[in-house]
Amino acid sequence: MNDYMEPSKQFVEYLQIEKNASPYTVKYYQNDLEKFFLFLSAEGIDGLEHVDYRVVRLFLTGLYHQRLSRRSVSRTISSLRSFYRFLQREEKITTNPFMHVSLPKQDQPIPGFLYAEELEKLFEVSDLTDPLGQRNQAILEVLYATGIRVSECKNLSLSHIDFTIGTLFVKGKGRKERYVPFGSFASTVLDTYIRDGREQLMKKRGVATDTVFLNARGNPLTERGIRLILNKMVERAALTVHLHPHKLRHTFATHMLNEGADLRTVQELLGHENLSSTQIYTHVTKNHLRDVYLNSHPRA
Structure with a gap:
């Protein structure tokens, strides 16, 4: 070898x-x-x-x-x-023996997402008078409001946030950059955390940093840290779901499409290179429409 x-x-x-x-x-x-x-x-x-x-x-x-x-x-x-x-x-070989090998067809798993009632429970568990509670609420609001990846959330800097027009500057996969809007709920919670909770956390470290989300010692949070925070929030809300950060991304996309957003817009917001990556969420919305139809139409 x-x-x-x-x-x-x-x-x-x-x-x-x-x-x-x-x-x-x-x-x-x-x-x-x-x-x-x-x-x-x-x-x-x-x-x-x-x-x-x-x-x-x-x-x-x-x-x-x-x-x-x-x-x-x-x-x-x-x-x-x-x-x-x-x-x-690199001119080490002349032909690619894998070029014409067809990929096996596979069933597209329908992504899991949270219902509005489940989200409401999560939004109610954090203590907003506590620095860590403010941080946790800000993470939850930002992930749901924008649909960004956990790696993109971890890498957010203060300079990436524009409260004036409500947008985040996000550095995605393959160094691709995009602007993602966020709403009033995320704006309020994020502003409170940055002005209050984050300042208290940063004092523990004693060294200034531009990273938005910090751990209890004032150091930048890791991806694993964000996952643990979300799982603890689920436990406090007494939910039975397993909440990985990507589920919030799935929830963002599903709720946007259910409320009438077009596929191209959602593709751009998620930072998907190909529309096919976004189209998987239409399966969820089709199921939603079918359920509404069966429960609502007199002759269904």
């Missing part, structure tokens, strides 16, 4: 530096590459340039025999296709 390590290392550096991939994304790519390299070693294939369509089919057959989900197989194919595309760019 040593012959494969140098190109693999270069590819990981490319993902981290040029593509600005998250640590999770890099980890998945590395796992897929390692799986592929082990297969090549077992088959006695001593060079990446010796991989052809026949070898690829043999590799995929092995994946299916492992009873991996179609989603996992699709991700592995995409990872290796990107890896070979990189090798082509």
